[in-house]
Amino acid sequence: MRTSNGVPDEIADAAARLSGPFSVYVHIPFCLRKCPYCSFYSMPVEEHDRDRYLALAEREIRRFGELLPRDNCAVSTVYVGGGTPTLLSPGEWDVLFGLLKGFLSFFPSAEITAEANPESFSEGHTEVWKKWGVARVSLGVQSFSDADLHWLDRPHDADRARWALKKAVAAGFSVSADLMFGLRGQNLRGWKSSVSEAIGLGVHHISLYQLSIDEGCRWSMNPPEDLPDGYPMYRWSQWYLPQKGFDQYEIASFAKPGHHCRHNLSYWTNAPVLAIGAGAWGYLGNIRYRNGGTIKEYGEAVEKYGCGAVATESLEPEKAFREAAVLLLRTKWGISFRDYSAQYGEEALRSVILTLRNEAPQDCIDFRGDSLALTRKGMRVANSIWSLII
Amino acid sequence: MDQQHIRNFCIIAHIDHGKSTLADRLLETTSTVGLRDMKEQLLDSLDLERERGITIKLVPVKMNYTAKNGEEYVLNLIDTPGHVDFGYEVSRSLAACEGALLVVDATQGVEAQTLANAYMAVDQGLEIIPVINKIDLPSSRPDYVIREIEDVVGLDCDNVILASAKEGKGIGEILERVVEKVPPPSGDREAPLQAMIFDSVYDNYKGVICYIRVINGKIRPGQNIRFTATGGVFPVEEVGVFRPGFEPCDELAAGEVGYLVSNIKTVAEAHTGDTITDNARPAPPLPGYRKVKPVVFCGFYPVERDEYPQLREALEKLVLNDSAITFEPETSVALGFGFRCGFLGLLHMDVAKERLRREFGVELVATAPNVVYEISTKDNRVIEAHRPSDFPEIGEIDEVREPVIKISIFVPSDYVGKVMKLCQDKRGNYVSMDYLAPDRVRLVYELPLAEFIVDFHDKLKSLTRGYASLDYEFMGLKAADLVRVDVLVSGEAADAFSFICHRDAAFYRGQSAVRKLKELIPNQMFEVPIQASIGKKVIVRQNVKALRKDVLAKCYGGDISRKRKLLEKQKEGKKRMKQIGRVSIPQEAFLAFLQVEEDEDK
Numbered sequence: 001m002r003t004s005n006g007v008p009d010e011i012a013d014a015a016a017r018l019s020g021p022f023s024v025y026v027h028i029p030f031c032l033r034k035c036p037y038c039s040f041y042s043m044p045v046e047e048h049d050r051d052r053y054l055a056l057a058e059r060e061i062r063r064f065g066e067l068l069p070r071d072n073c074a075v076s077t078v079y080v081g082g083g084t085p086t087l088l089s090p091g092e093w094d095v096l097f098g099l100l101k102g103f104l105s106f107f108p109s110a111e112i113t114a115e116a117n118p119e120s121f122s123e124g125h126t127e128v129w130k131k132w133g134v135a136r137v138s139l140g141v142q143s144f145s146d147a148d149l150h151w152l153d154r155p156h157d158a159d160r161a162r163w164a165l166k167k168a169v170a171a172g173f174s175v176s177a178d179l180m181f182g183l184r185g186q187n188l189r190g191w192k193s194s195v196s197e198a199i200g201l202g203v204h205h206i207s208l209y210q211l212s213i214d215e216g217c218r219w220s221m222n223p224p225e226d227l228p229d230g231y232p233m234y235r236w237s238q239w240y241l242p243q244k245g246f247d248q249y250e251i252a253s254f255a256k257p258g259h260h261c262r263h264n265l266s267y268w269t270n271a272p273v274l275a276i277g278a279g280a281w282g283y284l285g286n287i288r289y290r291n292g293g294t295i296k297e298y299g300e301a302v303e304k305y306g307c308g309a310v311a312t313e314s315l316e317p318e319k320a321f322r323e324a325a326v327l328l329l330r331t332k333w334g335i336s337f338r339d340y341s342a343q344y345g346e347e348a349l350r351s352v353i354l355t356l357r358n359e360a361p362q363d364c365i366d367f368r369g370d371s372l373a374l375t376r377k378g379m380r381v382a383n384s385i386w387s388l389i390i
Numbered sequence: 391m392d393q394q395h396i397r398n399f400c401i402i403a404h405i406d407h408g409k410s411t412l413a414d415r416l417l418e419t420t421s422t423v424g425l426r427d428m429k430e431q432l433l434d435s436l437d438l439e440r441e442r443g444i445t446i447k448l449v450p451v452k453m454n455y456t457a458k459n460g461e462e463y464v465l466n467l468i469d470t471p472g473h474v475d476f477g478y479e480v481s482r483s484l485a486a487c488e489g490a491l492l493v494v495d496a497t498q499g500v501e502a503q504t505l506a507n508a509y510m511a512v513d514q515g516l517e518i519i520p521v522i523n524k525i526d527l528p529s530s531r532p533d534y535v536i537r538e539i540e541d542v543v544g545l546d547c548d549n550v551i552l553a554s555a556k557e558g559k560g561i562g563e564i565l566e567r568v569v570e571k572v573p574p575p576s577g578d579r580e581a582p583l584q585a586m587i588f589d590s591v592y593d594n595y596k597g598v599i600c601y602i603r604v605i606n607g608k609i610r611p612g613q614n615i616r617f618t619a620t621g622g623v624f625p626v627e628e629v630g631v632f633r634p635g636f637e638p639c640d641e642l643a644a645g646e647v648g649y650l651v652s653n654i655k656t657v658a659e660a661h662t663g664d665t666i667t668d669n670a671r672p673a674p675p676l677p678g679y680r681k682v683k684p685v686v687f688c689g690f691y692p693v694e695r696d697e698y699p700q701l702r703e704a705l706e707k708l709v710l711n712d713s714a715i716t717f718e719p720e721t722s723v724a725l726g727f728g729f730r731c732g733f734l735g736l737l738h739m740d741v742a743k744e745r746l747r748r749e750f751g752v753e754l755v756a757t758a759p760n761v762v763y764e765i766s767t768k769d770n771r772v773i774e775a776h777r778p779s780d781f782p783e784i785g786e787i788d789e790v791r792e793p794v795i796k797i798s799i800f801v802p803s804d805y806v807g808k809v810m811k812l813c814q815d816k817r818g819n820y821v822s823m824d825y826l827a828p829d830r831v832r833l834v835y836e837l838p839l840a841e842f843i844v845d846f847h848d849k850l851k852s853l854t855r856g857y858a859s860l861d862y863e864f865m866g867l868k869a870a871d872l873v874r875v876d877v878l879v880s881g882e883a884a885d886a887f888s889f890i891c892h893r894d895a896a897f898y899r900g901q902s903a904v905r906k907l908k909e910l911i912p913n914q915m916f917e918v919p920i921q922a923s924i925g926k927k928v929i930v931r932q933n934v935k936a937l938r939k940d941v942l943a944k945c946y947g948g949d950i951s952r953k954r955k956l957l958e959k960q961k962e963g964k965k966r967m968k969q970i971g972r973v974s975i976p977q978e979a980f981l982a983f984l985q986v987e988e989d990e991d992k
Contacts, residue, residue: 267950281949281950281951288950288951290949290951313951323950323954326954326957327950358972359972360915361915361916361936364915381915381936381937383957383960384914384915384937384960385915386957387957387958387960387961388961390954390957390958390960390961
């Protein structure tokens, strides 16, 4: 990562040269309290902070609104994530969307996702989301077992999660549930009951993650022991979910037809992403950048330059084509030979294909003539395959 | 000192039978060392020896003693190394003496090595004075031990000394008996110089110090001396005696024991057993010299690869001190650059390793010890094979010969069955068995050295609860049905894991190697077959199951860099692994496979 005074100019420059569709990621860094496995920045929320935060976001959104070209450049997806975005009141959401829609131009078909946590989610939220055209709601359920939730120190119980899920489905959103496997005391049966309960409640999309203890989280100093092997749970999900009509279109994502998340796909295809808010990551004109990670750092940057970017990373071509291949391999569409070589060159494509042919097991890669992707088995050992080409 | 008043003697004892303590008491009683300077096991020169309570070599010492007859005597105590690895050194130490104290533990009885050394002493015409030590212990049974010495060693024990070195009992008696029984050295002080080197050490200030026994003639500073075996000629810079520190004197004459310093750079130029003569008046060499040859080999590798130069330097310094160690550079797929080192035996190897660590601060990995094989091929070549990769293809081999030892084991008769089984399992050939006493047996077997050095001693100790003792001597090379077992990882031969063994044991050994590797090799993305084969024939196969572990972590806020860095780290980790075909094997696996099993009670 490079940090310098030139960063805001660099980002402003990249924004000014943008054309076509782009995504927007808005980060809301507030949480009731920190989950022990989470290493992402968040802080307890006060009303005063939220006002100030929205004021900063306003400056940043306004600044990009000025920078971005007027013609043929519009928002195709928005994702408001966190943190806990539902710690913003419906009124605050109203302000936020007013800013986004007011300063940026949107394609009519733009996909807007709101992330919600069961304990702070309310009917008021659904109303304001409806008003602004939110199509997707992603609920941080994690599990339908109270024991799991308690162990994870989540601020909600299973009943609250059921209630929230039902409300969101009933309100007519395309609803996604985040579920976690590999939790202590969780067995395949427990995992199954969480997954099938989510399906029974009518979700359209499931994101599943294995519990991972990253550096910097509360548990990282003293990681929990006796965690179950996550592999069978993931493997079971790959068998079970398609039967229930959920297609695995990405390594961690399963969706009913027409319900996959376009916003996430823009990450895997290196499409442009505008970052709004503290700790958010963006990608503009082949530059990946990070906004100030704390509200303080973010605030200082915004006040000084109008945008929160503090660090950029532009990969040398060698690294860039490798990373791009890894990202593309997350999806079921994989690497299209034509698109990939158009962007990174024949040589890069050959190198990736050669590595996978020589070093990856045959049953992990699906070579299709004009593209290649991971097979289901390949997805199960994806980290190892990626580490071959990174 | 005139020859009539000199007594040169040594102590023959089994490990733990109290040699060092006895030596301490002799020094005290003769006031050679003031009580103030006395520390336990004074003559054990290496920290290591003091710590392990074993003695590899005592420092020689000169004691002044006024006997009951009122006359002054000089008593030179010369040690014999107390371990079976050093048989030749023992013979040279004995050659420097006219008498020996045979010290036997009153609770244990005669042990194999004691007997071997006592026989050697008898053979060289030494006067032997039996001493029963540790009679203070409640479990002592002196009568029984006396009978054993008479029966087994064949010594007359009418006047045996009952002693307790710990309590100072019998010490005066021992000194009197040495004066009375050990003959004074003969030798002509006017004859041309003949002095025998019985040991040499390297000193940072003085260079090489030779421990010598003058047989004929005199040696003094300024004289030009010649080392018969190496042909080197050096001026003598200093001669002196052991008090037990070095104390220079004017000359050493026939019958005397002392040290000499000349301008010698390495102990390799001063072979134990070599004869020193006057360059101007050369005399024929004394009998009994031979060059010692290492028989047990292993690889020493630095733990950190860039510490190779330090290891080389340390080995060079160690060899200054111990010329019986040989080393030459070698490389290993798994361990990088290192040295193949030769030793006189397992303890010798162990001590060298420990000294490198302590005295030179080198952390090293030692591969399992092995022996040198001789192979004749079908096209009449003879190959010396130091490692499995030196073996030609199985079709080209006419005969493989391996070093064989003759091993005597003293063991309580209750354990005879177990010990015989152990010897059979180790491909031993029965030679003889006789009863030393109604409840003690001596077993003699011919045993391949390769089998002996693996874990024979440990197994013997645990089978007999420590009651067995052993001694061995080399018999030479003998043909055997030996094969090279290759270990294949995913179809590719992995050099580092191949080994030599008897055809009959190939399956069993192959199985245990494959099983061990199966545990050590991490799961890969695919199933990895591990096979053991002789030539092209696969004899064992097991599979390392395919990887079943992965993490699907969330990319917080679109933080893709974090994921990439994790993957890069994973890839970096993989780079440090060795690739055998498509299989990545971590360094630790090689180490675990190759490293000598550390064991506590050695």
